[in-house]
Amino acid sequence: MSQLIQDTPLIVAGRPFASRLLVGTGKYRDFDETVAAIEASGADVVTFAVRRTNLGQNPDEPNLLDAIPPSRYTLLPNTAGCYTAKDAVRTCKLARELLDGHNLVKLEVLGDEKTLYPNVVETLAAAETLVNDGFDVMVYTSDDPIVAKELEKRGCCAVMPLGSLIGSGNGLLNPATLALILEHAEVPVLVDAGIGTASDAALAMEMGCDGVLMNSAIAHARHPVMMANAMRKAIEAGREAFLAERMPRRQSASPSSPFAGRINA
Amino acid sequence: MLIQLNGEPRPLEGDSTLTNLVESLGLTGRRIAIEVNEEIVPRSQHGQMRLNDGDRVEIVHAIGGG
Numbered sequence: 077m078s079q080l081i082q083d084t085p086l087i088v089a090g091r092p093f094a095s096r097l098l099v100g101t102g103k104y105r106d107f108d109e110t111v112a113a114i115e116a117s118g119a120d121v122v123t124f125a126v127r128r129t130n131l132g133q134n135p136d137e138p139n140l141l142d143a144i145p146p147s148r149y150t151l152l153p154n155t156a157g158c159y160t161a162k163d164a165v166r167t168c169k170l171a172r173e174l175l176d177g178h179n180l181v182k183l184e185v186l187g188d189e190k191t192l193y194p195n196v197v198e199t200l201a202a203a204e205t206l207v208n209d210g211f212d213v214m215v216y217t218s219d220d221p222i223v224a225k226e227l228e229k230r231g232c233c234a235v236m237p238l239g240s241l242i243g244s245g246n247g248l249l250n251p252a253t254l255a256l257i258l259e260h261a262e263v264p265v266l267v268d269a270g271i272g273t274a275s276d277a278a279l280a281m282e283m284g285c286d287g288v289l290m291n292s293a294i295a296h297a298r299h300p301v302m303m304a305n306a307m308r309k310a311i312e313a314g315r316e317a318f319l320a321e322r323m324p325r326r327q328s329a330s331p332s333s334p335f336a337g338r339i340n341a
Numbered sequence: 342m343l344i345q346l347n348g349e350p351r352p353l354e355g356d357s358t359l360t361n362l363v364e365s366l367g368l369t370g371r372r373i374a375i376e377v378n379e380e381i382v383p384r385s386q387h388g389q390m391r392l393n394d395g396d397r398v399e400i401v402h403a404i405g406g407g
Binding site: 101102103104123125127131132139141142151153156172173289291 | 346347348366368371372373374375376379383384399400401402403405406407
């Protein structure tokens, strides 16, 4: 055990997090399932959306922030559903007011409803405005290494390229571009979107990603709490494999048992 | 007067502050955030913030999302 490398926490904008798995709160059956899955995931950072309050309904209806208290988790408001920089900035300001000045946000500005692909032009504009307004911006983006670098230059505290389309569960479709982003990034890189199952998450971590953010992979599994537990282990296994530095690949076989002393020698 | 509340027209009686509006909606003490005409109104200022005809008010809260 003395050979275990002591891992450092994930640090985003000066905030240390023990878990490298970040999770969403959407698509669950109810708050009980949400709470149980997040607990099993071991996540410290939990993202949520900001929407108009339903007026004229039961004022005692349960509130997400009561189920997932800001005292226990680092809440990460997101701008999901925003298609312009202006709407994303407004949403972040509302979230900051909602969370009494908490300024860590997940920026995502989408291009269209069919692909939910990021609109990088609007994302770059929103990132610049938000950083200048004092926000710590974790940004969802395409897996384009140049755009990732431009977002970093604008002061984003973490770059979060998609593995594949949001909610698709198609895993990491372009590991080569992800590797390029990782090679050049000077801020944490987290895969956000596209994870389908545990091996996808492990692969992202083995490649050297600093973390993974997921929602559907857990919430839409048949057994979300069990999948959350699997994801926790996959993130840890992938991270340790990265730190342990895998063996080199080789074309030829190499026996694990010695030739000497065989009974047929 | 008439304001736009979360995108819907809503008539208000006489002089009204944001605090009055929040009370009338049964949202007092709830975890919400409010903007008027696209500007955040901090919680501490809801009592002083008088609403005017045509104001666009957004009241939001946290929901599940990824």
